[in-house]
Amino acid sequence: xxKRTPLFQLxxxxxxxxxxxxxxxxxxxxxSIMDEHLAVRKAAGIFDISHMGEVLANGAGAEEFLNQTLxxxxxxxxxxxxxxxxxxxxxxxxxxxxxxxxxxxxEYLLIINASRIDPDVAWLQQQLGFFxxxxxxxxxxxxDHAGAAxxxxxxxxxxxxxxxxxxxxxxxxxSRASELKKNQIAQFQFAGQPAWVGRTGYTGEDGFEVIVPxxxxxxxxSSLSTAGRQYGLQPAGLGARDTLRxxxxxxxxxxxxxxxxTPMEAGLGSFVAFDKGEFVGRTxxxxxxxxxxxxxxxxxKMTDKSAPPRPHYPIWSTGPDAAVIGEVVSGTxxxxxxxxxxxxYVKPEFAKPQTVIEIEIRGKRSPAMIVSKPxxxxxx
Amino acid sequence: xxxxxxxxxxxKSHEWVRVNGDTATVGITDHAQHELTDVVFVELPALNRALxxxxxxxxxxxxxxxxxxxxxxxxxxxxxxxxxxxxPALVNTDPYAGGWFYKIKLSQPAEVNTLLTPAQYTAQxxxx
Numbered sequence: 001x002x003k004r005t006p007l008f009q010l011x012x013x014x015x016x017x018x019x020x021x022x023x024x025x026x027x028x029x030x031x032s033i034m035d036e037h038l039a040v041r042k043a044a045g046i047f048d049i050s051h052m053g054e055v056l057a058n059g060a061g062a063e064e065f066l067n068q069t070l071x072x073x074x075x076x077x078x079x080x081x082x083x084x085x086x087x088x089x090x091x092x093x094x095x096x097x098x099x100x101x102x103x104x105x106x107e108y109l110l111i112i113n114a115s116r117i118d119p120d121v122a123w124l125q126q127q128l129g130f131f132x133x134x135x136x137x138x139x140x141x142x143x144d145h146a147g148a149a150x151x152x153x154x155x156x157x158x159x160x161x162x163x164x165x166x167x168x169x170x171x172x173x174x175s176r177a178s179e180l181k182k183n184q185i186a187q188f189q190f191a192g193q194p195a196w197v198g199r200t201g202y203t204g205e206d207g208f209e210v211i212v213p214x215x216x217x218x219x220x221x222s223s224l225s226t227a228g229r230q231y232g233l234q235p236a237g238l239g240a241r242d243t244l245r246x247x248x249x250x251x252x253x254x255x256x257x258x259x260x261x262t263p264m265e266a267g268l269g270s271f272v273a274f275d276k277g278e279f280v281g282r283t284x285x286x287x288x289x290x291x292x293x294x295x296x297x298x299x300x301k302m303t304d305k306s307a308p309p310r311p312h313y314p315i316w317s318t319g320p321d322a323a324v325i326g327e328v329v330s331g332t333x334x335x336x337x338x339x340x341x342x343x344x345y346v347k348p349e350f351a352k353p354q355t356v357i358e359i360e361i362r363g364k365r366s367p368a369m370i371v372s373k374p375x376x377x378x379x380x
Numbered sequence: 381x382x383x384x385x386x387x388x389x390x391x392k393s394h395e396w397v398r399v400n401g402d403t404a405t406v407g408i409t410d411h412a413q414h415e416l417t418d419v420v421f422v423e424l425p426a427l428n429r430a431l432x433x434x435x436x437x438x439x440x441x442x443x444x445x446x447x448x449x450x451x452x453x454x455x456x457x458x459x460x461x462x463x464x465x466x467x468p469a470l471v472n473t474d475p476y477a478g479g480w481f482y483k484i485k486l487s488q489p490a491e492v493n494t495l496l497t498p499a500q501y502t503a504q505x506x507x508x
Contacts, residue, residue, distance in 0.1 A: 028444065029417065029444075032417040032418045032443075033417065033418055033442075033443040033444060034417075034418040034443060035418075037443075239443065239444050242444075243443060306421070307421045307423060307439065307441050307446065308420060308421060308441055308443070308446075310446065332443055332444070333420040333421070333441070333443050335443065362423075362439070
């Protein structure tokens with residue numbers, strides 16, 4: 001039985017096409033992926049992200065516990081700040097990639113992938129069991145009690161304050177949501193309930209993610225939709241979420257990341273703080289940093305008219321010794337660029353930008369080129 | 381509501397057939413294009429290829445997925461629509477005219493009688 005978010009009926013009412021994603025029944029699109037993608041790039045889109053998981057870590061030992069369980073340096077977070085980070089096993093393989101926010105001096109919120117809630121919570125509990133000061137940490141999986149929405153796009157800042165203002169009551173000290181800086185989070189009161197608003201997203205656009213008690217997510221969605229309508233806000237599904245994140249080369253767990261792949265291989269080494277002391281996976285990752293990786297995550301563009309690249313298509317080198325050098329992990333037609341784009345893992349000697357490669361599509365090879373990330377940059 | 385022209389025959393797999401003497405034109409239905417949305421690539425069968433009814437012979441790619449297209453009838457491909465290869469969006473904007481896929485010389489003309497009538501196809505897509 002697929003899980004449903006508190007907004008399921010709303011998606012049905014909006015004509016959303018519902019598909020399975022990570023064990024959840026979610027809208028892949030309402031009008032069309034292209035249409036919703038371009039709305040987010042040019043104006044604004046609203047996404048249901050209630051399927052994502054929320055874990056609270058509280059207590060005097062929370063900072064130290066999280067710092068040795070996650071790869072980034074959590075001590076750099078001021079209250080009201082968040083960071084992208086990874087959770088690895090001892091081999092350096094990625095259990096999940098996540099956002100961690102410092103809500104209060106000893107309270108942290110972890111935003112984890114929907115498909116990884118169970119393995120993440122099990123891993124965190126297990127790690128906590130090994131932690132000497134475990135009595136000073138309280139872990140709470142809030143995933144079933146929280147609803148969340150992301151509003152993304154250049155016009156969002158024009159209407160977000162209509163929904164969240166009147167001064168923050170937790171996290172960063174601001175008088176309205178638009179005062180938040182990138183990666184900051186603050187709590188506002190919405191219908192008498194706490195609403196956490198973080199300035200982040202998964203689209204490469206400016207925007208906010210709102211996390212609230214499940215019971216008020218429909219009211220929050222409605223409030224944002226009403227406020228954003230005159231700015232071109234549209235509901236957007238997971239299809240557009242995927243094409244948007246692919247254009248800006250954000251990893252998606254299960255594609256770029258899994259338990260057999262390390263942050264070093266994925267090109268996420270800047271989120272691994274080797275200088276902070278011991279953490280799970282450190283030895284393996286430091287070894288890989290010194291010795292080099294066996295595969296690298298690259299971005300590529302198709303250089304001729306071709307069918308869009310898709311996950312699992314083989315990547316070939318060119319020339320007389322042409323051979324399979326890797327595999328596509330994410331691929332799509334880019335709505336912004338009008339060409340096929342993707343990411344894949346290749347042997348490191350082929351990972352340099354401008355390397356000419358070929359993507360095998362249904363038995364036929366089409367020319368492509370490795371390019372530097374991101375694939376899409378906002379025009380300035 | 382999807383458009384189902386009354387002068388065509390239909391396959392359960394959402395292709396349409398327009399018979400003209402011993403030749404038929406094949407494309408995909410308005411319902412199919414609406415389900416696919418945003419067609420970004422069309423791969424057609426090679427000219428002169430012999431096709432059997434039910435054989436996968438073309439691919440339509442939307443932003444999200446690749447979908448096989450099955451020949452509703454048997455015969456030899458005598459013409460392909462280069463315009464739809466150059467401009468795949470024709471499948472969305474004009475599925476029954478500018479968005480046709482290929483013309484086929486029928487080797488088993490009686491197969492046409494086994495295809496769905498407009499009423500039968502309408503019933504199929506409204507039941508789904």
